[in-house]
Amino acid sequence: MxxxxxxxxxxxxxxxxxxxxxxxxxxxxxxxxxxxxxxxxxxxxxxxxxxxxxxxxxxxxxxxxxxxxxxxTPDFIREAAVASLAAGQTRYTYSHGVPALRQALDRYHRRHWKVDVGADRFSVTAGGVQAIMQAFQAVLSPGDEVIVPVPAWPNLVEIVRILGGKVVPVNYRTAEQGGFRLDLDDLFAAVTPRTRVIAINSPSNPTGWIMPREQMRQVLDFARSRGIWIVSDEVYAHFTYDGTIAPSFLELAAPTDRLIVTNTFSKNWCMTGWRIGWLIYPQGMSTIFDNLSQYNTTSVATFIQHAAVAALDQGDDxxxxxxxxxxxxxxxxxxxxxxxxxxxxxxxxxxxxxxxxxxxxxxxxxxxxxxxxxxxxxxxxxxxxxxxxxxxxxxxxxxxxxxxxxxxxxxxxxxxxxx
Known part of the structure; x- marks a missing residue:
C-alpha cells in the first residue's frame, strides 16, 4: 500500500x-x-x-x-444557481438576504419545528462561521465571558477570543454506559458577574451529544433570570439516529428572548463550498444585524441565495x-x-x-x-x-x-x- x-x-x-x-x-x-x-x-x-x-x-x-x-451538491440546487445567473441575478442585494430566501427559511422552520419565527427575524450570512461571528459581534464586549461546553468546535472558541471575550470551559461528563452528557450544575456554577453568553452546540461537534428539551428549558429559564444571552448553534439538527429531529431553543423561546440561533446550508445539502448560512435574532435587533451584514460582507452572492431557496423548498428528501x-x-x-x-x-x-x-x-x-x-x-x-x-x-x-x-x-x- x-x-x-x-x-x-x-x-x-x-x-x-x-x-x-x-x-x-x-x-x-x-x-x-x-x-x-x-x-x-x-x-x-x-x-x-x-x-x-x-x-x-x-x-x-x-x-x-x-x-x-x-x-x-444536488442537481436541483446547482440548476437553480445556473438559472439565477442566467437571469442576471448577480448584483448587490439586501444585507439581510433576498426576501424569497428569508421567506423560505421561515417555511422551513415551520415545517420541521412547528415554530412561527417570521421572515423578518432571519439574516443570511456567508456560512455558519460568519453567523456565529455576527452573533457574538452583536452581544459581546471585550472582557465578557462566554460559557462553552468542551470539547468544542475550535472556530467557536477562536471567534470569542478574536472579539476580546473570554471562554469559560465546562467539561462534558461521560456516562458509564457510554456517551457524553452536560451537567447543568457544572454549567450554572461557571457563571460569574462577567458572564454574557452561554454557547450551546447541539447536536455537538465533536461529541455527538444532543441537549434534551428539558435541559434547554432549564438553561433558557436560568439565562432569562440573569439577563444572559444564549447563542445556539443548531447546524446538525437533522443528523440524529432515533428517527426524530433534535430539539431547538426556538420551540421554547419567546421572540424577545436573548437568543440567537445559527445555522448553515453546508451540512444538510452538501453545500460547504457555497458559503451560505443564516442566523435568527430576537425582535428589535433587525438594524443591528443589517449593519453587521453590511459591514462584514455587504451581502451573500445573490445567485447563491436563490439556489438556497431551492435547497430549502425541495431538499427534504x-x-x-x-x-x-x-x-x-x-x-x-x-x-x-x-x-x-x-x-x-x-x-x-x-x-x-x-x-x-x-x-x-x-x-x-x-x-x-x-x-x-x-x-x-x-x-x-x-x-x-x-x-x-x-x-x-x-x-x-x-x-x-x-x-x-x-x-x-x-x-x-x-x-x-x-x-
Whole structure:
C-alpha cells in the first residue's frame, strides 16, 4: 500500500500546536512590527487543517478529517444557481438576504419545528462561521465571558477570543454506559458577574451529544433570570439516529428572548463550498444585524441565495437520504472500533462525527499523524477541540459506507498494535 509522503516534522510550539519553522520565523518577525493585538497574533492554527494539509492530494488516503460529506451538491440546487445567473441575478442585494430566501427559511422552520419565527427575524450570512461571528459581534464586549461546553468546535472558541471575550470551559461528563452528557450544575456554577453568553452546540461537534428539551428549558429559564444571552448553534439538527429531529431553543423561546440561533446550508445539502448560512435574532435587533451584514460582507452572492431557496423548498428528501447514509457509516465505524479492548467508544446521538478515545494515548496530534503515515487514514486529533479532547480522535462518517468500511478496517489494524 502506498503511504502518504509526510515530511519530517519541523513543527514545534508549547502545548503541542504545530507550527512550521518558516511560519514561526515569519510570525515572530512580522507581528511585533505590525502591532497586532494579542487576541489576533495568538490565534491558534487549526490542527485539523494542519493534518489535512499533509495529504490532501494523496488518492490513497481515506479522508475522514474534515466535517463534510463526499457527495456533490444536488442537481436541483446547482440548476437553480445556473438559472439565477442566467437571469442576471448577480448584483448587490439586501444585507439581510433576498426576501424569497428569508421567506423560505421561515417555511422551513415551520415545517420541521412547528415554530412561527417570521421572515423578518432571519439574516443570511456567508456560512455558519460568519453567523456565529455576527452573533457574538452583536452581544459581546471585550472582557465578557462566554460559557462553552468542551470539547468544542475550535472556530467557536477562536471567534470569542478574536472579539476580546473570554471562554469559560465546562467539561462534558461521560456516562458509564457510554456517551457524553452536560451537567447543568457544572454549567450554572461557571457563571460569574462577567458572564454574557452561554454557547450551546447541539447536536455537538465533536461529541455527538444532543441537549434534551428539558435541559434547554432549564438553561433558557436560568439565562432569562440573569439577563444572559444564549447563542445556539443548531447546524446538525437533522443528523440524529432515533428517527426524530433534535430539539431547538426556538420551540421554547419567546421572540424577545436573548437568543440567537445559527445555522448553515453546508451540512444538510452538501453545500460547504457555497458559503451560505443564516442566523435568527430576537425582535428589535433587525438594524443591528443589517449593519453587521453590511459591514462584514455587504451581502451573500445573490445567485447563491436563490439556489438556497431551492435547497430549502425541495431538499427534504435529500436530507433524509443523507442522514440514512450517515447512519450506515455510524454503524460501521462504531461497531468496528467497539471490538477493540484499548478503545473507548461513545456512539454519537447526533452529528456525523465519531469521537473515540484510545487507552494510553498521550498526544492525539502525534497519533493522528501516525495513523496518516502508517494506515493512510486521515482523522482529526481531539486536541484540536480544546480542553477535554486530548485523549480523543474524531472521524467524519458522512461518506460512502464502503469507504468508511475500508477506513474502519485500516484503523482497527493500526489500533490493535498501537503502543
Amino acid at each position: 502506498k503511504r502518504p509522503a509526510i515530511a519530517a516534522d519541523k513543527r514545534t510550539k508549547a502545548g503541542g500546536s504545530p507550527r512550521g519553522t518558516e511560519y514561526m520565523d515569519w510570525h515572530a518577525s512580522l507581528w511585533p512590527v505590525a502591532g497586532s493585538p494579542d487576541r489576533i497574533s495568538g490565534i491558534e492554527l487549526n490542527q485539523i487543517c494542519d493534518i489535512a494539509d499533509l495529504a490532501r492530494e494523496d488518492p490513497d488516503v481515506i479522508k475522514l478529517w474534515i466535517g463534510e460529506g463526499d457527495l456533490p 435529500f436530507i433524509k437520504a443523507l442522514v440514512a447514509r450517515s447512519a450506515k457509516g455510524r454503524a460501521i465505524i462504531c461497531s468496528a472500533l467497539d471490538s477493540l479492548p484499548n478503545v473507548r467508544v461513545f456512539w454519537p446521538e447526533g452529528t456525523f462525527y465519531f469521537f473515540f478515545s484510545v487507552h494510553g494515548m498521550n498526544s492525539a496530534y502525534d497519533v493522528a499523524r501516525r495513523i496518516l503515515r502508517e494506515a493512510s487514514v486521515g482523522v482529526a486529533p481531539g486536541s484540536a477541540f480544546g480542553q477535554g479532547g486530548e485523549a480523543y480522535l474524531r472521524v467524519c462518517f458522512a461518506v460512502d459506507p464502503e469507504l468508511i468500511q475500508e477506513g474502519a478496517n485500516r484503523l482497527v489494524d493500526f489500533l490493535r498494535k498501537v503502543d
